[in-house]
Amino acid sequence: MLLVNQLRYIRQFTAQDSKNTHYFSWRENIAEIDWLTEADVELPVTKGGSNIARLCDWGEANPEVTLLVITDGYFKLNVQQRHQLSELDNLYLVGVGGDADLVQLNTLSNHSFRAEELDSALHMIYRPKAIEVAPSSRFDLTKTIIENESESDDEW
Structure with a gap:
């Protein structure tokens, strides 16, 4: 239910701001889920674990996609898979359940959240990215002040 x-x-969050969002189910394969807008969320009955190799491959094949994975964090990773996931800058993890393995999720991504922090995760994902722009030219403000002082010095 969580x-x-x-x-x-x-x-609700993405519809409010008309965000383009796709939903996928991750088991043996990763398949898109197509819910009707007016229909409620319905999930297939799941049992067992998911194929972690499939997630690693999908994440590397789609680097332009922001990937938000909602999981309990209980999956076995080999060294290569752990490295693959930790290298994805577009990976956001949300740990669900009172026993979610948050320690493992934190080692995989700097964007790891508890279920109650989903709002923070979404705001981080959809926050406009800051663009660092260097100044086009240098301007020496102290020189300008000194030049102006000598022209109109009224002793203030």
């Missing part, structure tokens, strides 16, 4: 509520919240 996962369904998380997905409902994401739908």
Whole structure:
């Protein structure tokens, strides 16, 4: 039920600002879920774990996509898979469940959140990115002040 509520919240959040969002199911394969706008969130019955190699490959094949994974964090990783996931700058992880493995999720991404922090994750994802622009030219303000002082010095 927590996962369904998380997905409902994401739908409301993204619809509010007309954000382009796609939903995927991750089991043996990664497949897109197509919910009707007016329909409630319905998830297939799941059992067991998910194929971590498929997630690693999908994340590397789609570097332009922001990937928000809602998980309990209990999956086994080999060294290569751990490295692959930790190298993804576009990976956001939300740990669901009272027993979510947040320690593992924190080692995989700097963008790791608890379920109750989903709002913070979404704001971080959709926040406009700051663009660093160097000044086009240097301007020496002290020189300008000294030049102006000598011209109109009224002793202030």
